[in-house]
Amino acid sequence: MKLSLGPVLFYWERRKLLDFYAEMAQLPLDIIYLGETVCAKRRALSLDDWLGLARDLRECGRAELVLSGLTLVEAASELSSLRRLCDNGELLVEANDMGAVQFLHERGRPFVAGPALNLYNAHALAELQDCGMLRWVPPVECSARLLRDCLVQMDMLGRRRPAVEVFAYGHLPLAYSARCFTARARNRAKDDCQFVCQEYPEGIPLLSQEGERLFTLNGIQTMSGQVGNLLPEYPKLSGLGVEVLRLSPRAEGMAEVVRAFDEVRCGALPPLAVDGCNGYWHGKPGMLRVEEVEL
Amino acid sequence: MHLVCPAGSLPALKAALRQGADAVYVGFRDDTNARHFAGLNLDERQLESGLDLVRKAGRQLYVAVNTYAQPDGWIRWQRAVDRAAELGVDALIAADIGVLAYASRRHPDLALHLSVQGSATNPAALEFYRSRYNIRRAVLPRVLSLAQVRQVAERTSVPLEVFAFGSLCIMAEGRCHLSSYVTGESPNLCGVCSPARAVRWEQTPQGLNSRLNGVLIDSYADGEAAGYPTLCKGRFLVDGQRYHALEEPTSLNTLELIPQLAAMGIDAVKIEGRQRSPAYVEQVTHVWRQALDAYRRAPETFAVQSSWRAALGGLSEGSQTTLGAYHRSWQ
Numbered sequence: 001m002k003l004s005l006g007p008v009l010f011y012w013e014r015r016k017l018l019d020f021y022a023e024m025a026q027l028p029l030d031i032i033y034l035g036e037t038v039c040a041k042r043r044a045l046s047l048d049d050w051l052g053l054a055r056d057l058r059e060c061g062r063a064e065l066v067l068s069g070l071t072l073v074e075a076a077s078e079l080s081s082l083r084r085l086c087d088n089g090e091l092l093v094e095a096n097d098m099g100a101v102q103f104l105h106e107r108g109r110p111f112v113a114g115p116a117l118n119l120y121n122a123h124a125l126a127e128l129q130d131c132g133m134l135r136w137v138p139p140v141e142c143s144a145r146l147l148r149d150c151l152v153q154m155d156m157l158g159r160r161r162p163a164v165e166v167f168a169y170g171h172l173p174l175a176y177s178a179r180c181f182t183a184r185a186r187n188r189a190k191d192d193c194q195f196v197c198q199e200y201p202e203g204i205p206l207l208s209q210e211g212e213r214l215f216t217l218n219g220i221q222t223m224s225g226q227v228g229n230l231l232p233e234y235p236k237l238s239g240l241g242v243e244v245l246r247l248s249p250r251a252e253g254m255a256e257v258v259r260a261f262d263e264v265r266c267g268a269l270p271p272l273a274v275d276g277c278n279g280y281w282h283g284k285p286g287m288l289r290v291e292e293v294e295l
Numbered sequence: 296m297h298l299v300c301p302a303g304s305l306p307a308l309k310a311a312l313r314q315g316a317d318a319v320y321v322g323f324r325d326d327t328n329a330r331h332f333a334g335l336n337l338d339e340r341q342l343e344s345g346l347d348l349v350r351k352a353g354r355q356l357y358v359a360v361n362t363y364a365q366p367d368g369w370i371r372w373q374r375a376v377d378r379a380a381e382l383g384v385d386a387l388i389a390a391d392i393g394v395l396a397y398a399s400r401r402h403p404d405l406a407l408h409l410s411v412q413g414s415a416t417n418p419a420a421l422e423f424y425r426s427r428y429n430i431r432r433a434v435l436p437r438v439l440s441l442a443q444v445r446q447v448a449e450r451t452s453v454p455l456e457v458f459a460f461g462s463l464c465i466m467a468e469g470r471c472h473l474s475s476y477v478t479g480e481s482p483n484l485c486g487v488c489s490p491a492r493a494v495r496w497e498q499t500p501q502g503l504n505s506r507l508n509g510v511l512i513d514s515y516a517d518g519e520a521a522g523y524p525t526l527c528k529g530r531f532l533v534d535g536q537r538y539h540a541l542e543e544p545t546s547l548n549t550l551e552l553i554p555q556l557a558a559m560g561i562d563a564v565k566i567e568g569r570q571r572s573p574a575y576v577e578q579v580t581h582v583w584r585q586a587l588d589a590y591r592r593a594p595e596t597f598a599v600q601s602s603w604r605a606a607l608g609g610l611s612e613g614s615q616t617t618l619g620a621y622h623r624s625w626q
Contacts, residue, residue: 072467073417074439076446083419099419102426118414118469118483120363123393127427141475141484149366175471178438178620181541185533190626206540207532208511214531215473217540222466224476279479285508286476 001238001265003258004031004165006248007068007094009173010218011197014044020249021053025061027258031244032057035068035085037096037114038173039180039219040078041193047085054091068094071116072176072220092134105131115140115167116176122153125162135163137246140172140228143283148240163243169231169257170248171203171216172224172277172286181217201251214287226287229276234264296556297563298587299357299456300580303335303570308345310577315584318355320388321345322569326368327375328359329412330569331486346382355385359569361410362486363391373397380405386431389413390469395428408456409433412482414469416443418450425453432456432562436468437547441621445559454562460579461567462612463547463619465527473526478508489525496521505529522613548607548616550583550599553590575610582606 005024008017024032034050036042045053054065069082079099086093086103095101096114104111113119113128115137125136138147147164154161183193185204197203203218205225213225230237230245237245247257264270279288300316302308311319322328324336337345349356358379364372372394379387380402387405389395390412398405409415409424411434424430434456435444448455466473468482475481478493493508503515505524512529515521522528522544531540547567549556556564564587566579582603590597608614619625 072438072470073420074443076443076450079417079419097417097420098413098415098423099417102419102423105423116470118363118391118412120391120484121366121369121393123364123369123396124391125393127392127396139472139483141472141481146365153366153369172472172476174476175466175473176438177466177541178440178626179465179542180626185536185540189624191623204533209514209530209532209537210511211532212510214477214510217533222473222541280475283479285479286472287510 001242002030002244003028003261003265004244004246005029005033005258006167006170006246007033007035007037008249009038009171009221009223010201010203010249010251011039011042011195012044012201012251013198016201017044018053020254021057023255024258025057025063027255028262029061029063029258031066032063033066033068033094035094037068037071038221039197040070040075040081041195042197042219047081047088051088051090065091066094066112067091068114069096069100071096071114073097073099074178094137101128101131108132110134112165113137115173120146120150122150122157122159125150125154126157126159129159129162133162135165135244137165137167140167140174141280141286144233144236144240144281145283147242151241161241164241165244165246166230166237166242167228168237168245168247169229169261170227170250171218172228172280173221174215174224174286175222177220177222180220181222182219185217224277224286226277227275228278228280228286229274230278230281231261231264231274232270232272233278233281234270296553296561296587298580298583299563299565300576301566301569301571302337302345302576303330303332304573305337305341305345306573307571307576308337309348310573311580312348312352312354314577314580316354316580318357318385318563319345319349320357320359320569322359323375323378325371325375326486327362327372329361329410329482329486331362332491332570335570342382346384357386357388357408358382358384359388359410360394361388361390361412363412363483364394365484369393376402376405388434392428395424395430399428406431411436411458412469414467416447416467418447421447421451421453434458434565437464438467438620440623440626441552441555442623444556444561444621448559448561456563456565457549457556457561458547459549459564459566459583460607461547463542463545463617465542465619477510477526489523494524520613528612543615544613545615545617546611547619548611549618549621550586550603550607552618552621553586554594554597557590557594578606578610
């Protein structure tokens, strides 16, 4: 089993990003995703900066480096940036929009299909395989059963199974909007956001009126309120043939998270229960925590 | 511009035809479409008579098979596509690339429209669907500003359909899992958002609470107008403030954009609401037919009439309407 570090979904300032990756480079990660997937206005690092960072990381570590593309691509300028990213010529790209798939397919470049692409059956997977998909990150609402069914359906179609990377840890990216909810929370217009999301390195908690943590506001993205954590499910993930577990960056404590997953893959017993949600994996509402004892 | 109207029942379809819809879109009575609500949609017999009425009126019928198929249900999606082709409908509205691939190869004469659930917001994504599946039209998600719609229209050869009126999805369609996070059922996989079976109303001494799978979505003081607890339209706490953190209960209304949309060469405008009553479809179609005809007769002097505005306002969520993402300041 490989461990990957997903793209940073929050908006961190340049120094914080560089320090974060310097720390991550020392950890047993097999794949590191770089790049901005949420908001085109976040430019702490430019494309050249990301590519430079990738070169630095390559020198000091063994991790495969992948560049993730923007998810909600609206303005012509954003599409041009995405085209340049797909044309980078150095790194494998994670496509999070069919526009990126189109660019990469036109250029004959293989790609990772990110969790924002709607691939829920083998017929759809086969389509993207024909376009160059190497690895598949299923949508975060995908259950273990749906994942297994998709792989079995691939077999039935006589197709090679794609490498599967499951979103195993972090706030789940749930929705994308034209509206910036962080700017709205601060009574600012999106066009005058003043990059206020930098003040929230793990987004803004959204609570029900009873104080239940429901969602997390992260600019135009809405994330789960709880952190998803599939570490206790490690044996099942492994049994299903999942090749990569994605750990989605948090502002604090990420090294401990990576080490905890690494220990389990090196043979330690997985914890029986952890904080956070795992409902989707069990085919239930994503916000729920299904305890192992109930299975 | 073509006027595309919803029908969740035969009476609604008749109402849309009566009021001058150029096309009516419907779904089969199962989870293959994004309005899979109890008692909604057309069964086989109703579909056939509906198609007959559409043909006699010289209009068009589209069928939406626009949810995402899962392996254990694949055969149902395949059958839905085959059935639409057998009926000879004027277009199949689909989002899943597996479904689009099947339809384009098995039924090359069946016109395909990319559903809004396909989340295509830019010319490159549209080109993906055009070059691989020969889509003849695409419905744009309700996330683009008017300037962005113009940019897309200028850079794509795919004819475009945009949302004109109805419930306002504030998230990019096909890219929202909020409903499944709370209830286990999502638009992508189940054709529902904030499903009615998960809704619970409770009267308390403090007022009326609306819950979705137990989660408090809103709480209304006595006399305050209460709305359906769609997840993104609840009142929540953010930084200690209680407000509509995502969006207020409101409807999209773009009557005043008709001249701009027409100038961009938009092919069709869509009315949302297959889950709405025949009376609703009748009234909304009536207003939009009048407005489009008025524009066609005299584009230079087109102005939104107050009677149209009043009629649509009365049919809107929370009795308010917005230009939504088309208007940059909304974002």
